[in-house]
Amino acid sequence: MKKSVIKFSSVIFVCFLILAAGSMIFIPSEIATADSTVEVIEAAVSNLESNATAGKSALKIVSPTNDKAIYIPESYFLQYEGIYAGDIHKVTYAGETFYYQGEPTLKQITVADDELLSPDVTLKLKEGADVKIGIFQLTDEYTIKFLGFNETGTEIYVSAIRDGNSPILNFIPADCVETFTIPYQRKAQIARDELLASKEDPPVIDGGNFTSNTSVGLRIVIIIGIAIPAILIVILLFKPSKNERRYSKNSVRSGRGRDDFDYDDSRSYRRRERDERDERDYDRRDDRDYRSDRRDDRDYDRRYDDRDYR
Secondary structure (H helix, E strand, C coil): CHHHHHHHHHHHHHHHHHHHHHHHHHHCCCCCCEEEEEEECCCCCCCCCCCCCCEEEEEEEEEECEEEEEEEECCCCCEEEEEEEEEEEEEEEECCEEEECCCCCCCEEEEEEECCCCCEEEEEECCCCCECCCCCEEECHHHHHHHHEEECCEEEEEEEEEECCCEEEEEEEHHHHCCCCCCCCCHHHHHHHHHHHHCCCCCCCCCCCCCCCCHHHHHHHHHHHHHHHHHHHHHHCCCCHHHHHCCCCCHHHHHCCCCCCCCCCCCCCHHHHHHHHHHHHHHHHHHHCCCCHHHHHHHHHHHHCCCCCC
């Protein structure tokens, strides 16, 4: 019976090892295909804490077919492709090729499989708006995606697609579309959420009770932190010193016996003061007039010398 149990346990252990080895083989390959590392140029965010949505950044690019500057929204990325010519660099943005001029600040980021580096904001034309890109009249049949701003923000750079055809890219007036907002890129949104969470107000006391979202552990720590200093203050205020316990009038009064002297509240029974009092009494005795003593001695001798010894 014992041998069969041992054998059965060994079989289970071997099966567990096989499953663990299989998971080590398949899981890393799945993660590797899901994430990738890319080199990018980031559009900096001006005020991540105060602004809930992204605005126009200072990062600008130009299109191969249009030399007008396009300012991309904050928190999004240009994927760097390399030097094109001189100080002009080739980048990819929203699946299209653009050019960046200047000395780029490059950084490497890890991008998930479903993570976008450009905004995914669909625009809706205002009713009755007459908008053209080249020879194409934009209608509700087009899917219009926002990509960037012009320098003043009066125009927006868009991508318009219809029936799966190639996108049409160009500027259109900003006031021809319904009001829209641009969310932060995923990484910036996570950073903003963490920043706001770290700045949440501490728990307050409402009617003598902590707010409901305060953890029990935090309540205990706060109560202990308040109680310990209070106890220490009470001990320091009311703890008697050694000299007070030894020479206090109450201790002298309570310590004397039935035949002891009566306690005098005006006197001090400390040894030093008692010695000083004895010295003063001695000095007072030294001030006596010793002439009277000599006079008494002469009278005594005279009385006895006048006696008749016959």
